Structure formats: C-alpha cells, structure tokens
Amino acid sequence: MAFQEVVYRPVFGRALAVITVVVCAVGVVALFWGDPAAGLRYAWPIILVAVVAWALFWRPTLRVQQHGITVENVFRTYFVPWPAIRQIDTRYSLTLHTSQRKVSVWAAPAPGRHRTLGLASKDFEGVGESAKGEYGELRPADAVSTPSGNLAQLIRGRWEELRETGLLAAGEDPEAETVSWHYATITAIALLVAATAIGLLV
Template sequence: MVERTRLVFRSNTNKFIAIASWCLLGLGVIAAFLTGSPRGLLGLVPIALIAFGIWELFWRPRVDVDDDGVTLVNQFHTIGIPWAKVVDVDTKWALTIVTPDRRYRASAAPAPGAVTRPNMTGAARTGRVSDGSIRKADAPGTDSGDAATIVRTRLQAMAEAGTLPIGEAATTRVTTRVHWLSIAALVVLAAASIAITYG
C-alpha cells in the first residue's frame, strides 16, 4: 500500500544563502532605524526589494510530491505534473520531470557543480549507474539526487501498488501558474527603490 503523504524538498544550499542574506539585510534594517532620519527610513524600501527577491529566488523554490503528482515551485512560476504524465526522472542539469510532451526542470534541485563530485559505487538508492558508479547528479546528498530519490520512490511505490495511472497521459494536463503577485510586488519595489535612489 502506498503511504499517503506529501513530501517537500528544498535545497539546503538555497536555504543557507537565503538565511545568511537576510541576516546581513537585518543589519541594514537596524542601521536605517538608528539614523532616525526620514531618508534613512526610506532606505528600507531597497532592503525590502532585496529581501523579497531572495525569498522568490532562493527560499520559495521547492519540489512537492504527493498522491496527485509532482509540483515544481520555481522562481516566478509553479508547474503541476500529474503522475499520469511522468515518463522519466532525469538529473543531468537539475531534477527534471520528463513527460511525453516536454521536460520540466526544478530550480530547487540543481545538479552539483564541478567542485562537488561524490565518489560512490552501487545503486541501492537511485538505480542510476554509469561505469559502476552513481552518476554525480543522482548521488545521495546532492540536491538533484535527493529530490530525484523522493520522486522515484513514490513513483515505484505507486507502480507496485497498482495505483499509478496508466494510459491517461493524452487526457491529462500539466498546469502552469505564474506568480503574478510576486512579479508585481518586485516591480513596485524596484520602481520605488529607483525613485528613492535617484529622486
């Protein structure tokens, strides 16, 4: 029986970047209040722009896996991919869900760079082997590898339980939702920041 749970994956690297950046911005907020001047307080607007941008770029991206399918929350848009559409899971450049129509990449789970090259053997966790070793992007402990494991494990469990939709790809749609409110907020904050800086 497939465990009915919702699993959420976020990149630890992205979370670290976001938290560290917000801590630095916090010093800017303190400095703005310490000035006590209206001009200093106006400096909070560019800080808000940067803080919100960090949230959208680094904190918001995630991969959700549940009974309905895989949801890729990327910068500025969210893609919902039902299980009936999933053909393969790839990790060459990032976690990528392959469908009959196209490939959808998750910005929350990039493949490791040249500096990070796990040297692992066997395929107990991912089943992705090349020349006796796990492909770098599939290795446990990498963003792409860990996210792919979550998706593949659920996909395999549904297939074994007989709950994976078969033959429904043609009638099933992938949904895309643009984060219009976030885009609008960034545009407004950017315009206000420019006006404050050059006004």
C-alpha cells in the same frame, strides 16, 4: 500501505534566506535610525534584496504526493501528475519532462564539481534503470548521496512502480498538469525595482 508524502526544502538555502533577510532588516532600521530622509530614499534596494533572497532561497519546494508532484519555484508553481511524466533528468537540476514542458526543480540543483569528485560506485547503488542513458551511463547528479539524485530516485521509484502495476495505463489527462504564476511576488519585485530606481536617481 498508505502513501507517505515527501516535502523537500533545501536547508542551506532557507538558512541563507533567513540570514539575508535579518541583515537587510538591520540595515533598514539603521538607515531610518540615522536619517529618516535617507531611509525613505535608500531603504528600497535593501528591501528588494530581502524579497529576492526570500523568493530565491526560501520559496523553492518539492512535494512528492500521491497523485503527482508539486514543484514550487521562484515565480511559478507546477503540478505534474504521475501519468504526465515522460523522463526524469538531473543534468543541471532535477528536471521532470512531460509532453508539454520541462519542469526544473529549483530546490534540487545538480551538485557542484567539488561534491562529485569523491563519488564512488556505492553512491549509485539502487538507481533505477530509467536513469541510465543509452549505454547504461549515469550522471554524477544521479548519485543517491546527493539531493538531486536522492530525490530523482524517490520519484523514479514511485513512477516505475505505478507504471509496472498498470496504474498509469489510463494515460495522461492534459488538463491535470497545471502551472500557476506567483503574481504577488512578481508585482512586489517590480514595484521595489521602480522604487529603487526613483530613490537613487531622483
């Protein structure tokens, strides 16, 4: 059976990004409509908010692929091949531990306390053995009814399957695990911060 790639983007975050960008766009248009000079001076912080909202809420993505996992966060994108994974954790967010680093998945934070209060034993059915602690305990964020737990179980299932069938026996290739910075986003935010400071102080 062919491997089916899974792409996860949090719907709430993307909706929040769209709403924020639209509100910011309306604000910029209103500024220039009322007073072009004021628009040139005060539009920058509004644009900055829109760009930050896009980076924080729209960009984060998790891709579970045949040869590894791609994690796109705010400022960096990671590719973690299956043999590089040492542990899959959900303490604060879905996190992949490798021999080189910890990769937190911004798209899958741990659920808040209000979400975990109603969890029952059925919410943990099917959770893999590798999720359990020293005494067999599980975290609320491991519940398969939560995004972090559901995605963690998806990854654990694939990882454990590859390990059990010997497909990870060849070991880790240190060069296969990669990190790329989002220089365009970083530069845009830095320029907007500078423009905001100039506009408000000059």
